[in-house]
Amino acid sequence: MSTARHPTWTCSYRERAVLPNTSSLAAYLLRLIAIKKTNLCLSADVTTTAELLAIAEEVGDSICVLKTHADIVSDFSDRTMKGLRDIARRKHFLIFEDRKFADIGETVQKQYTGGPLRIARWAEITNAHILPGPAIVTALREAAASTIASYNTAVHTEITASPPTDHDDDHDVVPSSTSADPLERLDVSHAPDRKHSVVSISTTISTRTESISPHPRPDIDHDDGADTLALLERLGEAPYLRSLLLLAEMSSEGHLLTGAYTATCVQIARAHRDFVMGFIAQHALNSEPADNFITMSPGVQLPPAGQKDGKKLGDALGQQYNSPRKIVLEQGCDVIIVGRGILKAADRREEAERYRREGWRAYEERVGLLKA
Numbered sequence: 001m002s003t004a005r006h007p008t009w010t011c012s013y014r015e016r017a018v019l020p021n022t023s024s025l026a027a028y029l030l031r032l033i034a035i036k037k038t039n040l041c042l043s044a045d046v047t048t049t050a051e052l053l054a055i056a057e058e059v060g061d062s063i064c065v066l067k068t069h070a071d072i073v074s075d076f077s078d079r080t081m082k083g084l085r086d087i088a089r090r091k092h093f094l095i096f097e098d099r100k101f102a103d104i105g106e107t108v109q110k111q112y113t114g115g116p117l118r119i120a121r122w123a124e125i126t127n128a129h130i131l132p133g134p135a136i137v138t139a140l141r142e143a144a145a146s147t148i149a150s151y152n153t154a155v156h157t158e159i160t161a162s163p164p165t166d167h168d169d170d171h172d173v174v175p176s177s178t179s180a181d182p183l184e185r186l187d188v189s190h191a192p193d194r195k196h197s198v199v200s201i202s203t204t205i206s207t208r209t210e211s212i213s214p215h216p217r218p219d220i221d222h223d224d225g226a227d228t229l230a231l232l233e234r235l236g237e238a239p240y241l242r243s244l245l246l247l248a249e250m251s252s253e254g255h256l257l258t259g260a261y262t263a264t265c266v267q268i269a270r271a272h273r274d275f276v277m278g279f280i281a282q283h284a285l286n287s288e289p290a291d292n293f294i295t296m297s298p299g300v301q302l303p304p305a306g307q308k309d310g311k312k313l314g315d316a317l318g319q320q321y322n323s324p325r326k327i328v329l330e331q332g333c334d335v336i337i338v339g340r341g342i343l344k345a346a347d348r349r350e351e352a353e354r355y356r357r358e359g360w361r362a363y364e365e366r367v368g369l370l371k372a
């Protein structure tokens with residue numbers, strides 16, 4: 001597969017945000033990456049809510065995406081979802097639930113929206129194998145659309161209080177919420193002990209749908225000297241939209257996602273550009289002029305600080321590691337996914353920064369912003 005010279009290879013993340021065929025969520029992510037100067041995704045493979053929220057808080061400033069395995073979190077609950085969403089909003093990153101769906105359409109819809117995890121509700125990104133055929137994508141897209149339709153509403157809560165009474169202190173102040181985050185809005189409707197007799201609530205509902213014609217954002221896309229915080233402020237919250245990554249290659253030794261399988265994966269993605277943001281793969285897979293898929297790559301590790309790249313790294317269970325430089329500069333991938341490389345470090349914040357710097361430098365070198 002000849003992918004090395006595709007134009008996206010040398011395009012900046014900012015330039016790619018405005019290419020045709022870029023969904024709003026992909027454009028948001030590309031701008032987020034450009035503003036925070038990070039193409040690092042943390043794979044937060046921890047087993048309790050406390051650990052998950054702690055690591056998100058600790059490295060949130062250094063990442064563009066936080067990847068979860070919700071099914072290994074022993075006490076996963078609404079508190080986990082809300083906590084994660086809250087940190088994602090404050091620290092500006094997207095959430096990717098690494099669910100690796102691989103069943104028939106009817107089943108994946110239920111797995112995506114229901115059960116104890118309700119993934120579609122809190123994770124902007126998830127992923128799927130194409131083993132069952134292309135209907136897995138249409139099924140997940142349909143489920144995402146209905147989740148968006150039920151939650152992505154602009155809720156205007158208007159309070160009409162009766163004339164003041166002696167019991168005014170009993171009136172809660174009900175916050176008016178127009179947050180893009182349904183978990184936030186749910187809180188408003190569940191506020192305790194509301195005095196229903198004196199409060200009337202009117203709700204306006206509107207829905208947004210995903211578009212693959214990116215909207216120009218001159219306030220972000222042109223350098224006017226604004227600093228990172230100001231740009232993040234302008235970027236705003238992530239839109240309440242959903243996107244899918246297809247597993248086109250794996251990092252593990254002897255995996256079967258090769259050749260014709262990988263090529264079929266790309267074809268399926270092209271038929272669903274509004275929903276499929278890109279791939280989990282070890283190489284960039286853009287090859288047709290209209291392609292602007294984002295490749296996220298796991299199996300990334302650095303040798304300990306101070307040591308040079310040496311022998312090939314791996315674990316005892318088939319995982320194979322490459323350096324950020326190899327993955328981004330030589331293989332043209334867009335986001336590096338790092339788990340144990342950061343999770344096992346003594347200073348995880350500092351280690352995340354080391355990976356961020358390496359990944360960013362490799363990107364700058366690839367697109368010609370930095371000389372080798």
Ligand code: S5P
Binds near residue numbers: 045249280300337
């Ligand atoms: O091919 C793959 C695809 C994925 S999503 N290889 C992977 O390792 N992953 C995931 O990336 C894996 O499930 C794990 O969550 C993470 C890699 O973790 P690490 O500790 O090896 O960096």
